[in-house]
Every structure is written in C-alpha cells, then in structure tokens.
Amino acid sequence: MTIEALKILIEEGLDAMNIDIKGDKEAVSRYCEANVEKVWRNARLAKENKVWLELTTLVIRRVNDDEECLRGIARRIKNELGEDTPWHLTRYYPAYKFAKDAYVPATSAKALEKAREIGREEGLNYVYVGNLPGHPFExxxxxxxxxxxxxxxxxxxxxxxxxxxxxxxxxxxxxxxxx
Structure with missing residues (x-):
C-alpha cells in the first residue's frame, strides 16, 4: 500500500488494522518479491496516526521460523511500534502453490509456542498463537x-x-x- 492510500484511509476514518509481517528482509524478498521496509513504514504511519494496530506473522518452517528472524521482528515491533502492540503468530497449513512448489509441513504447536516465547523475551506484552483452536495462548x-x-x-x-x-x-x- 502506498503512503498516499494509507493516509486517505486514515482521513476517511480508518481506526484499526492488521498488517502481515511475513518475515525478515530476506524471507519477504525471496518468497513475496516485496520490500518489507514499506510494510514497516505503513505500520509506523498507522501507529503515529493513532490507528489501532495489530501484526500477524504466518510462521512457516524453514522460511521465517528461525530464532534470528523472529527476534528481529519482535525487536522491531517493540522499538518501532511499542511493547503493547499485539503480535499474532499463526500456524501455516500446506495449501495452494507453496505447498506444491516447496512442500513444507504445517507449523507445529511447539514452534508457535517457541515463537511466542521469543516475543515475550523481547519485551512484547501481547503475543498470541493462532490457527490452533483452544490453545491457551489465543x-x-x-x-x-x-x-x-x-x-x-x-x-x-x-x-x-x-x-x-x-x-x-x-x-x-x-x-x-x-x-
């Protein structure tokens, strides 16, 4: 989304949004062919304009589930958006093209719990686990x-x-x- 488009939405009354943080620079560039810095820019702009902001990361094995990547995301959330910004870590299920092109199994509950632990260790107050109905960390x-x-x-x-x-x-x- 461009800055101009986001500003128009805010001017028209946008008061809440959820932004997907797919991973670090390498993962986003490789799998999404996108510039993750533009995503972070939009998150900062939303926060600066008092839009309620929550972030979601679809945790995928061998793509963005390594500790360095997750810690990097958690640190950026805390440092750029604040410790009270909710971060949702959601379970990946094999589907569509990604499942056919590079089979990756569904994210385990243990991997999501570890990711949540990393977020909490980095100082985030509200870190959730998603796509695991009934899990206590939802x-x-x-x-x-x-x-x-x-x-x-x-x-x-x-x-x-x-x-x-x-x-x-x-x-x-x-x-x-x-x-």
Whole structure:
C-alpha cells in the first residue's frame, strides 16, 4: 500500500488494522518479491496516526521460523511500534502453490509456542498463537500478573475480564479496545 492510500484511509476514518509481517528482509524478498521496509513504514504511519494496530506473522518452517528472524521482528515491533502492540503468530497449513512448489509441513504447536516465547523475551506484552483452536495462548493475559483477561475460542470471546481498562487482579492498565 502506498503512503498516499494509507493516509486517505486514515482521513476517511480508518481506526484499526492488521498488517502481515511475513518475515525478515530476506524471507519477504525471496518468497513475496516485496520490500518489507514499506510494510514497516505503513505500520509506523498507522501507529503515529493513532490507528489501532495489530501484526500477524504466518510462521512457516524453514522460511521465517528461525530464532534470528523472529527476534528481529519482535525487536522491531517493540522499538518501532511499542511493547503493547499485539503480535499474532499463526500456524501455516500446506495449501495452494507453496505447498506444491516447496512442500513444507504445517507449523507445529511447539514452534508457535517457541515463537511466542521469543516475543515475550523481547519485551512484547501481547503475543498470541493462532490457527490452533483452544490453545491457551489465543487468550489475553495481564502482562504484569498473568491473570486471564480475555478467553477466546477461534473468533469468539467467552470471557472478558477487564474492568475499567485495568486488570482486576493487579490494577495494571490494559490498552485493549473493543468488547
């Protein structure tokens, strides 16, 4: 997306967006034939304009699941967008051309859990695991005391436990919109 297009969307009322971060410079260039810096530029512009921003990385074995790549993404999120920016790490399933051209198995739960651990180690407060229905890390926990704040199953919320924008257990402010 161009800067001009994003600015028009923001001027017209865009207040939330999810941007896919496919990987580091090498992975994005090789598999997407794109410039990842333009993606990061758009993420920064959205954040600067108070657009609620969440990022998603489809974790694919041998493409973007190595520790260096994941740490690099996590650091950039924290340093450029802030520690409270949600990062969704989603499971890859073999499908369409990529599955035929370079067979890669579905991402394991263990690999996603390790990726989440890397994000948390790098200082991100809200790191989620996706495409694993019922997994505990699709939920939101207080980054201070680990109290379960939002319980999810796929796209449904079965429990919402944020009171006046704060964790009911420790009182930490929780910068989550919606409900």
């Amino acid at each position: 939920n939101t926990y207080c980054p201070n005391c680990q109290e379960l704040l939002i319980k999810r199953y796929r796209l449904s919320v079965s429990r919402y436990n944020i009171k006046d924008g704060k964790c009911p257990k420790c009182g930490k402010g929780i910068p989550i919109i919606g409900h």
